[in-house]
Amino acid sequence: MKIAIMALLFTKRNMYINTRHSTKIVKNLTYSACKLFYFMLYFCIVSPLLISCQTKTTPTPMNHNYFENLSPEEKRVIVDKGTEAPFTGEYDNFYEAGIFVCRACGSHLYDSSDKFDAGCGWPAFDTVKDGAIKKTSDFDLGYERTEITCAKCDGHLGHVFVGENLTPENTRHCVNSISVRFIADEKLKKATFAAGCFWGVEELFRTLKGVYSTDVGYIGGHTKNPTYKEVCYENTMHAEAVEVVYDPTQISFDELIQLFWENHNPTTLNRQGPDVGTQYRSAVFFHDSEQEDIAKRTKDELDKSDKFSQSIVTEIVPAQTFYRAEEYHQEYLFKRGKGSCGI
Numbered sequence: 001m002k003i004a005i006m007a008l009l010f011t012k013r014n015m016y017i018n019t020r021h022s023t024k025i026v027k028n029l030t031y032s033a034c035k036l037f038y039f040m041l042y043f044c045i046v047s048p049l050l051i052s053c054q055t056k057t058t059p060t061p062m063n064h065n066y067f068e069n070l071s072p073e074e075k076r077v078i079v080d081k082g083t084e085a086p087f088t089g090e091y092d093n094f095y096e097a098g099i100f101v102c103r104a105c106g107s108h109l110y111d112s113s114d115k116f117d118a119g120c121g122w123p124a125f126d127t128v129k130d131g132a133i134k135k136t137s138d139f140d141l142g143y144e145r146t147e148i149t150c151a152k153c154d155g156h157l158g159h160v161f162v163g164e165n166l167t168p169e170n171t172r173h174c175v176n177s178i179s180v181r182f183i184a185d186e187k188l189k190k191a192t193f194a195a196g197c198f199w200g201v202e203e204l205f206r207t208l209k210g211v212y213s214t215d216v217g218y219i220g221g222h223t224k225n226p227t228y229k230e231v232c233y234e235n236t237m238h239a240e241a242v243e244v245v246y247d248p249t250q251i252s253f254d255e256l257i258q259l260f261w262e263n264h265n266p267t268t269l270n271r272q273g274p275d276v277g278t279q280y281r282s283a284v285f286f287h288d289s290e291q292e293d294i295a296k297r298t299k300d301e302l303d304k305s306d307k308f309s310q311s312i313v314t315e316i317v318p319a320q321t322f323y324r325a326e327e328y329h330q331e332y333l334f335k336r337g338k339g340s341c342g343i
């Protein structure tokens with residue numbers, strides 16, 4: 001009996017040991033399965049999510065919110081690489097002094113001093129700020145063109161063309177008005193002088209330190225948007241003039257007007273040398289009372305000096321609308337390698 005009981009106990013103990021051993025194996029297996037599950041969970045679900053999140057939070061140009069506040073028409077051009085109709089953009093025929101920034105991200109792209117009239121119906125610039133744009137090949141029209149986009153936000157600007165010989169830079173950045181925004185340079189001022197053929201007068205001022213830009217055009221007459229032919233052969237009363245945009249902290253109106261007095265004959269009525277007609281009259285078109293005072297004072301001083309035997313006939317009148325002349329008149333002598341009209 002005792003032996004039977006011992007045998008029974010031994011068997012139970014073994015059974016107990018086996019049970020414990022089996023439980024341990026099951027626990028180990030469960031633990032391994034859990035590890036495998038979490039391992040798979042991490043690599044199949046969590047890891048891709050993390051990578052995906054990292055990708056989404058990395059700022060890449062075209063998914064940045066630079067474009068979220070654009071109007072549908074702005075998006076059509078800037079994001080979807082559309083084109084505004086020619087001669088419709090707000091900056092096509094626009095020559096105020098300041099800078100042009102990307103409409104989407106505000107990056108400084110062009111200066112107004114580099115803007116010219118290409119006659120194509122879109123704003124044209126012959127120089128761009130260093131590193132401001134990116135160029136890529138574009139075959140949308142079946143032939144290769146060079147698309148230009150903002151380097152900061154990748155917004156579409158237009159195309160760039162070279163070799164057209166429109167300006168000395170020989171480059172035309174053809175830009176949609178809607179892709180850019182103009183910011184006026186408040187520190188710059190304008191001075192407008194008429195002193196005969198505007199080609200030579202522009203060259204007097206064009207390269208002076210403190211002069212931001214010069215444009216030749218027509219002012220003081222009674223017709224709108226006059227052409228050179230109309231000014232020459234019709235009684236428009238417009239004068240050939242130069243609009244000088246300058247930084248008064250670098251060059252004063254006093255200095256500019258001294259150059260004006262010294263480089264033409266202000267005593268010949270409606271005439272400079274062989275050029276005869278009201279379009280060649282001597283005139284100062286002042287933009288504020290300070291310019292008016294300086295113009296009148298310096299005219300009086302010159303009249304009282306013995307420089308001229310006859311009285312000065314220069315008009316000193318308020319500036320009216322300045323009509324920028326045809327592009328081929330702009331920087332005319334510079335483009336042709338001449339320093340003066342040679343008249």
Ligand SMILES: [Zn+2]
Nearest residue numbers: 102105150153
């Ligand atoms: Zn931009």
